[in-house]
Amino acid sequence: MPTLNLGILAHVDAGKTSLTERLLHSAGVIDEIGSVDAGSTRTDSLALERQRGITIKSAVVSFPVGDRTVNLIDTPGHPDFIAEVERVLGVLDGAVLVVSAVEGVQAQTRVLMRTLRRLRIPTLVFVNKIDRGGAQYGPLLERLAARLTPALVPMGEIGAAGTRDAHFLPFTARRLRTPLLDLLAGHDDALLSAYVEGRVSDERLRDCLARRTGQALVHPVYFGSAITGAGVAELMAGVEELLPAARGTADGPVAGTVFKVERGPAGEKIAYARMFSGTLRTRDRVAHGDGAEGRITGISVFEHGSAVRVPCVAAGRIAMLRGLGDIRIGDSFGQSPASGAEHHFAPPTLETVVVPRRPGDRAALHIALTQLAEQDPLITLRRDELRRETSVSLYGEVQKQVVQATLADEFGLDVTFRESTTICVERPVAGGTAVEFNGREPNPFLATVGLRVDPAPAGSGVRFRLGVELGSMPYAFFKAVEDTVRETLRQGVHGWQVTDCTVTMTHSGYSPRQSHAHQRFDKSMSSTGADFRGLTPLVLMSALRRAGSRVHEPMHRFSLEAPPDTLPAVLPVLARLRAVPESTGTHGATSVLRGRVPAASVHELESLLPGLTRGEGELEAAFDHYAPVTRGTVPTRPRTDHNPLDRKEYLLKVTRRAGG
Template identity: 65%
Template sequence: MVNLGILAHVDAGKTSLTERLLYAAGVIDAIGSVDDGNTQTDSMSLERQRGITIRSAVVAFALDEDTTVNLIDTPGHPDFIAEVERVLGVLDGAVLVVSAVEGVQAQTRVLMRTLRRLRIPTLVFINKTDRSGARPQAVLDELRTRLTPAVVAPTAPDDELAEILAERDDDLLAAYLDADGPLPRARLRAALAAQTGRARVHPVYQGSAITGEGTDALLSGIREFLPASAGDPGAPVSGRVFKVERGPAGERIAYARLFAGTLAVRDRLPGGPEEKVTAIGVFDRERGTDIRRASVTAGQIAKLWGLSGVRVGDPIGTVPAGAAGGHFPAPTLETVVEPCRPGEKGTLHAALAQLAEQDPLINLRQDDLRREIAVSLYGEVQKEVIQATLAHEYGVAATFRETTTIHVERLTGTGEAVEFNKKNGNPFLATVGLRVEPAPVGSGVTYRLGVELGSMPYAFMAAVEDTVRSTLREGLYGWEIPDVVVTMTHSGYSPRQSHAHAIFDKSMSSTGADFRHLTPLVLMAALRRAGTRAHEPMHRFRLDLPADTLGPVMSVLARLRAVPDNPRTQHTGCVLEGAIPAAAVHRLEQQLPGLTRGEASLEADFDHHRPVQGPPPHRERTDHNPLNRKDYLLAVVRRVTA
């Protein structure tokens, strides 16, 4: 079994390559066309209409008598990078498709960097060699200069192959230097297979998915150089859910890769929701689609029914470290979604909640005060797709407000605050004290106890910690505080009180609600004393452009508050790199064609956050605003009393 991902920049031809591989394996009788909307893996109506992959899809084929390939076709557009991220953690190997016409593109570089960082064995296929303007040798040179020098054609002369492999293998280098003549071809092929399996080198093939040229060689490369899945069927169950979809009856269907163990129908997921698996589908090498089975074993990908609470990214048991997510940055844009018909707010929320099951990073943000729903985005195309999906699949016409940038807040100092039970106007039967301190970027929220764990019931302790984490989603300016150390410095409660007949008296006894309602007030007071500063997301950009257009482009970059490095001359053009606010990337994309005669190439992806200069941007709060004590208490106490 080989679980193989097909990855590429949009329009490089990966879905066409998937069709060709399925045809060569005898799974389909005719090759579908992306333009005609009849491919196997682009099954969504929107995918067929737009000619792009939006959701990952799995299909199987027989590589040989003993090996089955589960092939996962992934989106190529950068707005759907989250879909790619979920797939990376379940792969044994990958094929990165590069167009022989367009060459290395923005998403190509992002994908290869990630594949190499995760050490996923990867083959490269230079596609579209039959097209006018194809330049396969120039693209091979681009791979070496813009992706990695560790690419080599398996058919390269022995000397060239030996030199590349010896650079990454000391034993082979010694043998190469000591040999009187060329090293045996068999030893070079074995070394190529070993280094490919460790993601040190990447065999390169070329051809055309449309004509079939080169695909037999690629299949041979998959067989020879990509490792089969490993895992002990008798070990404890370990796996990960990487996709969730809805069936015809609205039931949730989870796609999961099993790293170890065996999962059978009627089993409960270890470490997961208390639900039983009611059905299992394993992908069939003859038909390509899933067929029902009684169980799934280590190394396989399966569809699981019966798990109504399952979400994308959920672990099954203990997941290997290399299968974790978080390979790409979170979205940096957001927008408010509104129904065109006011009476459909509930329907809209339900539809967006189902879309969030499939893509948790759209991160629904419900504002109960204004009855608004915000979603996070990677770009404008994703917004268009969500809008079209709502209309076509859920019958909800929706409009989107102007896209805005998602900022974060970082502490500028340390602050403390405390509220004591029954003192100084505290209406809650609870004592909570908190100290907040800055934490290193990327470290997340660390919660510590500066009081004895047994100083009050554990349920109250947990209520404070849970509320701290949820409250930090909206700091002083309404933005999330992602990196902070919070220490509980004071605690206290009113013990359980009962009347003569042992009836619980809530008015005299602390409850979890007391701590959940008091904690936001204390935390915001501590944050005020510490101070926060808003930070905006910055993308690292690279521009390849004609040298004579550098001046106008630099002027636009200045207006967009970009910080360019010194330009570098390259061939007949120049390369310009630097940092640009995430909010300005789309405007730069729109202006570049006119500035550069359509000859510029731009790639940009998130790099860091930088402090906002000038007045901090505010985001509307979705809570009862614990920064305003009077209004907060009016809202919360009235609700509690009611």
């Protein structure tokens, strides 16, 4: 039976989880529709999700549609949990983007649609809540086309909008012909020619719509209500007819990607994986990640709303795998697409220190946070051994509350948080070099390391290259230098991660293995990897100091809509928050300001806006880029390493002596 792995995405409160419940009910998987408010939905299984009425973790549930099995993945809508959405995108065959007929296009809606179109994921749009007061049709379609994409095909209209009797009226083939031909002919020269000659049949037009939808060139739009069920049958028909089934051959080489990891009742890891090729069987050994290997002890697939144990899983399916103790989210096995490691959304820009209320819980807290980080690749931890503190990176304040509740419910840990701070980055200003030679004071290590640091284009990350012959010393020593370079650059001159640079190894040298006749290896005369790992931070930070390092703060691009008469109150606040308006315009009777604002100011702007605009202002803000800090004191972050910027302190910690 063909499989379709379908994602349900939306801005928070658009009705995404309610739509999932209605789809399961319509397919006969559940007898009674769960309620988000009552905490009885199938996919919101966490106690915290039921308490808050929002989706926090992605969940998989299946149902049949025609001759297909649909694996439906319900994803969070709140922007603080965008990491959950990111890891799901790489395993989807198609998506349904849910939009509220009342609130319309919101900030997260636009972020999601841009990403779906960039990744060429076939997407249907479902306009929900047509039974709610204030539900719109014509004006909403115009805003969808203006703010999402003009490549939209309304598949019908609304009757009795805004009432309990609201219903979806599908367009007839004749009614669809003109808008479909106008949109599709731009992507199909043969169709355009047939259109001009009057040779386009309804069947050909429908086939072309399915083909272009499958190529993510057009997006059919359905209207309905997850609460009353209006329009859901038509949406299910569209899923069956217009979205492509999973591809891949069961006879090919095994290939898959892990997009979710959770822990079972006994603390064992359970990996959710999408199979792209081949067949995986119980007791198979699989290599994954950076060379780790494990044996599959159990496989479950999703069928008719439940997880069912099976002996094997083939290409196209989603499976729960047991037995892979070292597995992490984003790990691939076999010849999986490399997209699993690619970030589609912005990085977290906030950081906070997690503080246990009971000092004796520090060790347990670090273990618990490490387990949470395993389930969230975009959430990183920083352990400060000197201060015995652990910092966690976040997307927003709601996520902080969820972390607090999760630590209490799952680990029995009562914690508080320090005030959130913005995460900056450092970039080198120019080129800088440094070298220390084996056997020359003040170098106490049996190693020669020379490094040059050069700036690289924004967004390029860190690149390590060799400017010496690869055969000039054992490969393990080169690997030790490269690994240490990447580790050291997590904390630059000002304590922030250094990025967008090229590090070139300009000098190398070592002391060959020495031993006396009939005696054991003499470490005091022979280089080891520890020598290169010890020396590299000193050389690298010296080169970075000479290059110069500039701190960059995260900047958001914003769009602010407000009544024109409130702008005199808004503009001074924007200036105080270091926001830079770049363009002004009008949208109906509303003024629109667009520009850039520091990420550190967004939360305050959101809190002040209602009072400045009589509650009528709307703000959209999303990470855009990093910009140099040019005003005020340069922000710094306390170091958590052995501080290679202070040679004496570093050598005392690493070698127990201050010099050679």
